[in-house]
Amino acid sequence: MSDGIRVLHVDDDPDFGELTAILLExxxxxxxxxxVSSADEGLARFTTERFDCLVSDYDMPEKTGIDFLEAVHEAYPDFPFILFTGKGSEEIASDAISAGVTDYLQKGSGTDxxxxxxxxxxxxVSRHRAEKAExxxxxxxxxxxxxxxxxTSDWEELLFVNSAYERVWGQTTTSLHRRPETFFDGIHPEDRPRVKAAMDDLAKGDSIEVEYRVNEREQYSRWVWARGHPITDDDxxxxxxxxxxxxxxxxKEREEERRATVEFLRNLSDVTTDPTLTVREKIDQLLxxxxxxxxxxxxIxxxxxxxxxxxxxNHGTQTVVVSHGSHERIHPGQSCSLSKAYCRETIEQDDLLTVHDVRATDWERTSADxxxxFGSYIGGKLLVDDELYGTLCFASQTPRDRPFTDAQKTFVKLVSKWVSYEVEHELTRSDDDDATLKTRLGGD
Structure with missing residues (x-):
């Protein structure tokens, strides 16, 4: 410990007090x-100045050392207080311990x-400072x-962790204190070798930064960024x-959103500008x-x-024009009443209709259900000449764990607009009527 230590010594014998100060220093x-030579004077100095430890005689006029100890601990219950007395007995020692004395030492002859x-x-003082720091x-x-x-440098003993660990890792701090290695168990298996290498570097004395996934309870969906520094001794x-x-x-999710959006746009551009593909083939690939x-x-x-x-x-018919995926009721040419289709909900929306978990809606046990x-659904309207033509949608019979992302919604919106444009373009440039176009787009 390099910091200085200020001690206040209270003894009614000024000469002894002075000698003690000289020898301790x-x-x-x-x-x-x-x-100082009295408990009252000691208390006055203690309350107005900074000290690290109090040392007091026991047998003093007016107030004993234990009276002084009780007055100090009333305001500062953990402050280091040593009773240094020439009048020792089991009764005094017992009273001092009951009052919360830090240590008890009898005066003796000589200087040892x-x-x-x-x-x-x-x-x-070391213990008190460590407790305060903690x-x-x-x-x-x-x-x-x-x-x-x-x-500790070998990672075998946890010295400190705050409660934020429980929220991020999905584990209790109690279990971590009991078994420090459990924090490593909460890391995604694919990331553990990289994290272990960083831990080894830190133990060797190198500062580290590393990103990885944690929290098994959340399927390791949390990303964390860790920075670590070594603490060394004088050697x-x-x-x-x-x-x-x-x-x-x-x-990380924002970064993934940007990456996914760029990828969606690139794929959309590649497909829609490919001159070797027919409109039906382009729709197939986009689906x-x-x-x-x-x-x-x-x-669909x-x-x-x-x-x-x-x-x-509430009164109309939905007909599948193009579809991808094997579902007994979703094949080109198959029709059903709008009252039995999820499209009825889609066309009533100004924007996309997105449902990541049908169980959380009132769709369950409806005719469409x-x-x-379906367990999840995302769909948008197809407009031709600003009038409703149909819908473009994607669905699964399994609910999703999380809502659709912004990048996924952007993809569906753009594909909906492109299909709307192509249908309008095909109707305009050909002699096909609407029924003929449906047959041509839906044909093999």
Missing amino acids: RVDARFTVET HYSLLANRISNA QWMHELGEKSDDVLWMF GTVVRVTGFTRDVTDR AQGCEKLDSPYG VTAIEFDGEQPDS ERFG
Whole structure:
């Protein structure tokens, strides 16, 4: 410990107090010892100045050393206090311990006991500073969203971790203290070799940065960024490793969104500008790509006809024009009433209709649910000359764990617009009527 230690010594014998100060400062150069001759004076100095330890005689006029101890601990219950007295007895020792004395030492002849006193003071101050540092660390840690941690250099003993660990890792701090290696078990298996290499580098004395996935309970969907630094002793040997781990899931998801959007746009451009493909082939490829990228096995283009002249989502027919995926009720040419189709909900929306878990909606046990049994769905309208032509949708019979991403929604919107344009273009440039176009697009 390189910091100085200020000691306040209280003894009703000024000469003895002065001698004690001289000898303590001679034993340990870190010590600065102030002396006073009464408990009241000691209390006044203690409350207005900074000290690291109190040393007090027991038998003094007006107030004993234990009276002084009780007054100090009333405001500062853990402050280092050593009773250094020439009047020793089991009763005094017992009273001092009951009052919370840090240490108890009897005065003796000669100077050897001053070395012992200096050692007791140093140990008491070291413990108190360590306890305060740990308390401050805990207080700071509980105000941080980052996981703050400290291990021994061999990673076998956890010295500190804050409660943010429980939220990020999905494990309790109690289990981590009991078995420090469990934090490694919470890392994605594919990332463990990389993290282990970083841990080894940190133990050798290198600062590290590493990103990886954690939290088995959440299927390792959380991304974290960790920075670690070694702590060395005076010889340069690594004795502890410390650092923080930050949840960067939102950033990683934004990065993935940008990457996925660029990829979607590139694929859309590649398909739609390929001069060797027919419109039907382009639609087939886009549906196949959409099913893959949306993790939805069914991709469908439908046409919708209303029973009357005015659009009414409760009275009309949905006909499958093009489809991807094997579903007994989703083949080109198959029709059903709008009242039994999810498209009825789609055409009533101004934007896309997205449902990542049908169980959380009122769709269950409806006619559409009984006919198709979808667990998730995303769909948009196809407009020709600003009038409803049909829908483009992707679906799965399995609910999704998470909502559709912005990149996935963008893909569906762009494909919907492109299909709308191509249908309008085909109707304009050919002599086909709507029924003929449906047959041509839906044919093998």
